[in-house]
Amino acid sequence: MQFSSQLLENAVNEFAKLPGIGKKTALRLVLHLLKQDTGEVSHFSEVISKMRTEIKFCQRCFNVSDGDICSICSNSLRKQDMICVVENIRDVIAIESTQQYSGTYHVLNGIISPLDGIGPDQLNIESLVARVQKEKTQEIIFALNPNIQGDTTIYYIQKKLQPFNVRVTTIARGIAFGGELEYADEMTLGRSLQNRLPVESYVSNR
Amino acid sequence: MQFSSQLLENAVNEFAKLPGIGKKTALRLVLHLLKQDTGEVSHFSEVISKMRTEIKFCQRCFNVSDGDICSICSNSLRKQDMICVVENIRDVIAIESTQQYSGTYHVLNGIISPLDGIGPDQLNIESLVARVQKEKTQEIIFALNPNIQGDTTIYYIQKKLQPFNVRVTTIARGIAFGGELEYADEMTLGRSLQNRLPVESYVSNR
Numbered sequence: 001m002q003f004s005s006q007l008l009e010n011a012v013n014e015f016a017k018l019p020g021i022g023k024k025t026a027l028r029l030v031l032h033l034l035k036q037d038t039g040e041v042s043h044f045s046e047v048i049s050k051m052r053t054e055i056k057f058c059q060r061c062f063n064v065s066d067g068d069i070c071s072i073c074s075n076s077l078r079k080q081d082m083i084c085v086v087e088n089i090r091d092v093i094a095i096e097s098t099q100q101y102s103g104t105y106h107v108l109n110g111i112i113s114p115l116d117g118i119g120p121d122q123l124n125i126e127s128l129v130a131r132v133q134k135e136k137t138q139e140i141i142f143a144l145n146p147n148i149q150g151d152t153t154i155y156y157i158q159k160k161l162q163p164f165n166v167r168v169t170t171i172a173r174g175i176a177f178g179g180e181l182e183y184a185d186e187m188t189l190g191r192s193l194q195n196r197l198p199v200e201s202y203v204s205n206r
Numbered sequence: 207m208q209f210s211s212q213l214l215e216n217a218v219n220e221f222a223k224l225p226g227i228g229k230k231t232a233l234r235l236v237l238h239l240l241k242q243d244t245g246e247v248s249h250f251s252e253v254i255s256k257m258r259t260e261i262k263f264c265q266r267c268f269n270v271s272d273g274d275i276c277s278i279c280s281n282s283l284r285k286q287d288m289i290c291v292v293e294n295i296r297d298v299i300a301i302e303s304t305q306q307y308s309g310t311y312h313v314l315n316g317i318i319s320p321l322d323g324i325g326p327d328q329l330n331i332e333s334l335v336a337r338v339q340k341e342k343t344q345e346i347i348f349a350l351n352p353n354i355q356g357d358t359t360i361y362y363i364q365k366k367l368q369p370f371n372v373r374v375t376t377i378a379r380g381i382a383f384g385g386e387l388e389y390a391d392e393m394t395l396g397r398s399l400q401n402r403l404p405v406e407s408y409v410s411n412r
Binding site for chain 1: 207208209210211213214216217221223224225226231233234235236237238239240242247248249250252255256257258259260261264269271272276277278295296298299302303305
């Protein structure tokens with residue numbers, strides 16, 4: 001692409017560094033910003049820059065936070081003795097959006113994946129075990145993606161938690177709501193047969 | 207979407223204001239920036255902000271420019287007596303990318319469209335006529351989108367240019383390279399039959 005302005009080209013190149021944004025999309029975004037008021041664009045860049053410099057990670061659960069302790073960990077209405085273990089911040093946001101969970105979280109910041117060179121030491125696992133020991137946690141719920149890495153991580157952490165008197169569960173896996181049996185993979189369909197539910201509990205949960 | 211950080215939420219909201227970017231994509235972009243170095247993110251926001259405040263529009267052709275006159279208008283290697291009339295900056299970039307054009311441009315900044323309330327007075331048409339008169343332009347090439355608005359605009363400007371001794375042309379319209387006759391609309395196919403080319407000129411242009 002040929003630009004007649006270096007300022008424009010630099011801006012397009014910066015946007016094109018973002019994931020999933022190619023040169024053409026970057027140009028579209030920059031030309032959109034060019035049409036906005038100067039004030040609005042400087043507000044945009046200030047908010048982004050401020051987000052990066054001022055955001056913190058909760059010292060207890062490693063979720064993003066505006067302070068040292070996040071708003072979930074400091075909320076006394078939430079069950080502080082229940083911990084949902086997730087891979088990353090995006091999963092916290094997904095679960096919070098269901099409005100069905102009232103405990104706390106623990107963000108592992110990744111998942112055990114020997115192929116990618118990610119071992120347990122690079123994840124927030126030791127801090128989880130220390131937390132369970134110190135806080136006398138009642139229940140750990142694993143909400144990890146249902147794949148080999150997720151299962152390996154659950155297995156590893158669950159062994160570490162055995163000395164403690166804590167209930168360990170995982171979110172249900174099965175046919176997604178609105179999904180079709182016909183197109184479900186064998187693993188999912190097989191597991192959802194094994195973990196079948198009594199119809200009374202299914203109906204009462206609706 | 208539920209965020210546990212106001213800083214994160216503000217940044218996501220700013221990205222989601224951009225065209226074609228929804229909340230989920232915005233979150234993905236923000237979480238990507240969160241993983242980058244502070245320096246890189248502040249560079250990103252500086253470049254965007256600088257682009258908006260410092261960019262200028264060429265006083266001669268209304269293309270984006272780093273100075274008062276753009277790099278195309280001030281380039282003596284380009285045919286200064288040939289003007290390609292385009293709708294917007296994006297079209298300049300598209301034509302420049304072909305590397306087949308060595309004249310100058312005139313950016314109308316829109317197209318005559320009574321339905322959208324855009325008349326000739328809102329476009330850079332007077333300045334084009336003044337430019338042709340003053341600079342003794344040899345050729346005007348219309349590179350407007352082939353639709354009713356484009357044709358109306360060509361018709362309007364061409365009438366305005368009649369007093370001057372200037373050659374007025376338009377880019378060829380026809381079946382796109384790689385296109386299939388079968389799927390071409392009647393208008394395009396009809397016009398490309400009317401404007402058929404001698405095979406010698408077609409072959410020599412390849």
